[in-house]
Amino acid sequence: MHITVLLDEVITSLKPCAGGRYLDVTVGGGGHSEGLLAESGPNGVVLGTDADASAIARSTERLAAFGSRVILRQVWMDQVPALAHQLGFVSLDGIVADLGLSSNQLADDKRGFSFMREGPLDMRFDASQGVSAADLINQSDTESLVELLQKYGEVDRARRVAEAIWKARPLTTTVQLRDVLSGIAKSRGRIHPATQVFQALRIAVNEELRRLSDSLPGLVDLLSPGGRLAVISFHSLEDRIVKRAFRDMSTAEDDQPGFGQPKVGYKPTCVLVNRKPIEPSEAEVAGNPRARSAKLRVIERIL
Numbered sequence: 132m133h134i135t136v137l138l139d140e141v142i143t144s145l146k147p148c149a150g151g152r153y154l155d156v157t158v159g160g161g162g163h164s165e166g167l168l169a170e171s172g173p174n175g176v177v178l179g180t181d182a183d184a185s186a187i188a189r190s191t192e193r194l195a196a197f198g199s200r201v202i203l204r205q206v207w208m209d210q211v212p213a214l215a216h217q218l219g220f221v222s223l224d225g226i227v228a229d230l231g232l233s234s235n236q237l238a239d240d241k242r243g244f245s246f247m248r249e250g251p252l253d254m255r256f257d258a259s260q261g262v263s264a265a266d267l268i269n270q271s272d273t274e275s276l277v278e279l280l281q282k283y284g285e286v287d288r289a290r291r292v293a294e295a296i297w298k299a300r301p302l303t304t305t306v307q308l309r310d311v312l313s314g315i316a317k318s319r320g321r322i323h324p325a326t327q328v329f330q331a332l333r334i335a336v337n338e339e340l341r342r343l344s345d346s347l348p349g350l351v352d353l354l355s356p357g358g359r360l361a362v363i364s365f366h367s368l369e370d371r372i373v374k375r376a377f378r379d380m381s382t383a384e385d386d387q388p389g390f391g392q393p394k395v396g397y398k399p400t401c402v403l404v405n406r407k408p409i410e411p412s413e414a415e416v417a418g419n420p421r422a423r424s425a426k427l428r429v430i431e432r433i434l
């Protein structure tokens with residue numbers, strides 16, 4: 132069962148109220164949506180979206196008691212602004228994105244997200260379309276693998292790892308890949324060498340970083356003035372994208388370090404609610420180690 136991360140902090144940041152309209156673009160197990168619905172009663176509405184059909188099924192069950200106050204749709208994050216416009220679900224009071232994968236996905240052997248479980252090397256959030264991790268590995272040349280491992284996993288000695296993977300192809304299961312990696316990659320402290328490689332593949336298979344940066348401006352456009360967007364990231368690659376996009380939308384300064392030139396004719400549409408990201412308390416991390424790397428950034432639309 133997935134434990135929702137930074138729930139109180141998201142609720143405090145978005146300040147849900149009766150009659151409000153909220154969007155949860157990573158509905159997952161439904162935890163943040165449930166909090167938003169509970170706090171925006173009796174008539175607040177939540178549109179919950181996720182690329183994963185099983186997340187939509189799970190949330191449908193969990194949120195059933197809220198009846199017509201919940202709308203759930205299977206859709207990628209970068210396609211949510213278009214969907215929201217189609218549904219007339221605009222002028223929103225708050226939006227939450229809780230990035231990455233859920234414990235429910237990690238625990239499902241058939242999805243191939245975990246190197247601790249034997250399963251097909253799949254890793255697609257939307258299992259009905261796109262290229263699986265196995266296909267990606269088996270069809271890539273070494274150079275593309277090196278680039279993918281460096282860019283999305285910051286993998287040490289990426290060339291050596293890529294060459295070992297390439298030689299062992301075709302790989303079809305999680306355990307086959309883990310065994311290749313156990314033989315060559317170095318552990319980072321207590322972190323298994325497969326951790327970074329599995330992260331890199333998952334990010335590539337789901338185009339997570341591209342979708343994140345493509346979606347942020349469109350999501351902010353859905354907010355009404357005073358509405359807020361809260362994003363929880365779990366690693367520096369995601370956090371960097373969120374930090375940059377939020378800075379671009381909230382400052383009239385050029386973002387080149389050392390320049391600080393005003394952007395001509397540019398009016399910021401947002402303000403940062405918190406300059407430093409909000410991190411989980413020690414108590415939260417003790418109860419849910421998965422929360423340890425979470426960072427919450429919040430922006431408020433002003434124009």
Ligand SMILES: C[S@@+](CC[C@H](N)C(=O)[O-])C[C@H]1O[C@@H](n2cnc3c(N)ncnc32)[C@H](O)[C@@H]1O
Nearest residue numbers: 135157159160161162163182183207208229233
């Ligand atoms: C960390 S879980 C969300 C958990 C949820 N907030 C809860 O409390 O139960 C992240 C969810 O986002 C989905 N997801 C991640 N990246 C996505 C993207 N680019 N587009 C759509 N869904 C995405 C995953 O399928 C997963 O279900």
